[in-house]
Amino acid sequence: MTPTTAYSTFRVTPVTAALGAEIDRIDLNSPLAETTQDELRAALGEHLVLFFRDQHIDDEGQLALARCFGEPEVHPIRGALGDPSVLHDIVDTEDSEPDRAGWHTDVTYMQRPPSTAILRCEQTPDAGGDTLWANMQLAYQKLSDGMKHFIGGLQGFHATDGGFVDYVRRHLPSDSADKVMEAVGKGSTHPIVRTHPDTGRQSLFVDQSYLSRIEGLGKDESRYLLDFLASRVSDVSIQCRFHWTKGAVAVWDERSTQHSGSADHRGSARALRRCTIGGEQPA
Numbered sequence: 001m002t003p004t005t006a007y008s009t010f011r012v013t014p015v016t017a018a019l020g021a022e023i024d025r026i027d028l029n030s031p032l033a034e035t036t037q038d039e040l041r042a043a044l045g046e047h048l049v050l051f052f053r054d055q056h057i058d059d060e061g062q063l064a065l066a067r068c069f070g071e072p073e074v075h076p077i078r079g080a081l082g083d084p085s086v087l088h089d090i091v092d093t094e095d096s097e098p099d100r101a102g103w104h105t106d107v108t109y110m111q112r113p114p115s116t117a118i119l120r121c122e123q124t125p126d127a128g129g130d131t132l133w134a135n136m137q138l139a140y141q142k143l144s145d146g147m148k149h150f151i152g153g154l155q156g157f158h159a160t161d162g163g164f165v166d167y168v169r170r171h172l173p174s175d176s177a178d179k180v181m182e183a184v185g186k187g188s189t190h191p192i193v194r195t196h197p198d199t200g201r202q203s204l205f206v207d208q209s210y211l212s213r214i215e216g217l218g219k220d221e222s223r224y225l226l227d228f229l230a231s232r233v234s235d236v237s238i239q240c241r242f243h244w245t246k247g248a249v250a251v252w253d254e255r256s257t258q259h260s261g262s263a264d265h266r267g268s269a270r271a272l273r274r275c276t277i278g279g280e281q282p283a
Helices: 034-047 059-066 076-080 136-141 145-151 163-171 174-184 219-234
Strands: 011-014 021-024 049-052 088-092 116-123 131-135 155-159 187-191 193-195 202-204 211-214 239-242 249-253 257-261 270-277
Touching: 011 034, 021 034, 034 049, 034 249, 049 239, 059 116, 059 249, 059 270, 076 174, 131 136, 136 202, 136 219, 163 174, 187 193, 211 219, 249 257
Parallel strands: 021 049
Antiparallel strands: 011 021, 049 249, 088 270, 116 249, 116 270, 131 239, 131 257, 155 187, 155 211, 193 202
16 A cells, blocks of 8 residues: 555544555534545545544435445345335344355446445444455455466456345345346346556456356356455455444445455344445446
8 A cells, every 4th residue: 555645634544554544533424525525535545445433424424425425326126126215224133143244345246336335333233243344456466467467358247146146035025036136137247357447446356245257268267266366355464354333434445345244243233324326337
């Protein structure tokens, strides 16, 4: 990571050398000046994940922050069921089994995955429940020149017929699940190496949640290469970890990161509220 830029409207404290920064001396409950919005976008481009403590924003405040980065969008599952709300809850109760472990980037099975996500904390568990992020730009940079050359033109198919189908059918009645699957389709093809439209930086656009095969390779070749590339996210030197506190907010770049819930708070409630920003077709 390059040296941290000095910003005039807030203070930035890096979380790790790889990515993530805590932002303070800012009040997300007040209207954000254009200069502040510009600097927040610049800080996100530099650090990929921004964290804000003790903000306690409501829906209106979360949407105002979201619009600094683009237009909030309806999650494809909710859209398929006729729900137009762009904010939705992520809730674990004392009786539920947390099931959000696993590295991924959101809804890459869509033709235009989100560009940014905004998550706020309403309730924290007694222990655990952290979220981790990984810098997939660094994951790409750490590959050999030979591997970069080989994968540079490859495309991957992000399918809905694996974990997505399982998730939908586990959480919805069969008729609702059928509506969702019909609306979202079978999946989308995206480049293995993605170029960020704002910064021009390249990143590995590979995860184990949705990417099912690499086009143009044999089945065994595809699986071998996919397993290798997807495993790059486990490198702790490209990660950061955030411990949620009530009122905290996280904003992250979906194009250049993966994230994972730690799912280690069984028996303890956790409540978060999320929205995502519409993105472009990866290139």
